[in-house]
Amino acid sequence: MNARATTVGLLAAALVALGALPSAAAEGLPPAPTPEQAASAPGTLDTLSRFFARDGALARTAAAPRVDGASVPVRFLSPDFVAGKPGAPVARVEFRASRAVAPDGQKASLWTVERPGGWQVVNIATGDDEIRYAEMGHGGLVFREPQIDAWYVQKGAKVLPLDEDAVRAVGRDGTSLSAYRERVARAYGDKLPGSSYARRGAAGGYAPQARTPGGPAVTAGSAAAAGAGALLAAALTGTALSRRRRALREP
Numbered sequence: 001m002n003a004r005a006t007t008v009g010l011l012a013a014a015l016v017a018l019g020a021l022p023s024a025a026a027e028g029l030p031p032a033p034t035p036e037q038a039a040s041a042p043g044t045l046d047t048l049s050r051f052f053a054r055d056g057a058l059a060r061t062a063a064a065p066r067v068d069g070a071s072v073p074v075r076f077l078s079p080d081f082v083a084g085k086p087g088a089p090v091a092r093v094e095f096r097a098s099r100a101v102a103p104d105g106q107k108a109s110l111w112t113v114e115r116p117g118g119w120q121v122v123n124i125a126t127g128d129d130e131i132r133y134a135e136m137g138h139g140g141l142v143f144r145e146p147q148i149d150a151w152y153v154q155k156g157a158k159v160l161p162l163d164e165d166a167v168r169a170v171g172r173d174g175t176s177l178s179a180y181r182e183r184v185a186r187a188y189g190d191k192l193p194g195s196s197y198a199r200r201g202a203a204g205g206y207a208p209q210a211r212t213p214g215g216p217a218v219t220a221g222s223a224a225a226a227g228a229g230a231l232l233a234a235a236l237t238g239t240a241l242s243r244r245r246r247a248l249r250e251p
Contacts, residue, residue, distance in 0.1 A: 031118030035071035038119040039098035052102040071096040072134040075143040091143030097130035
């Protein structure tokens, strides 16, 4: 098994182990040849109906969702870029995301990862940040710096902000790619995998601050996902998730 397949297996295993993706739900969402087919499969749509009907938000019979458009690659800041590895891109693809929409306008992001048997949905996230920011990038390389929950777009030698967290990091006019590299090297260079920081068990070297941007108290489901983020930090060589998640779960 190659390194990427191992990473994907660890991602799914972490979600299952922490209750973010119950094994029964995982078994009910089989792989498909493409991310789009996995996202629109009957079993996925049924799970989405339960997701959108959670907490009485909609009657399940009225929660029939649709998957809107193609999937997009979701990139996170690359540890190789932080470390200054020659030729390393600023970010790397970690999964693909598809937008799901409920009849009442609720939106969710379906995460799909490539496994040996094909593409599989491994998580449903509230909101559609991943797709929305990809659209805002207008063809540039959109990526997330998960440690501060910031979204950027790289256009040539410039890194431009897409949200307020990124504005606080690089200013409204953005910064050069080389200056951004210097900033993340200062912030995370001593926390990369293999560092003493990582060996102390601090989330694989990228320890995110626990954040729930602009939302209510974290629920039991999203707390499980926060735990999954800590494990995924190690599985994904240091990239962690701080955005609030709602778990896939059986009714």
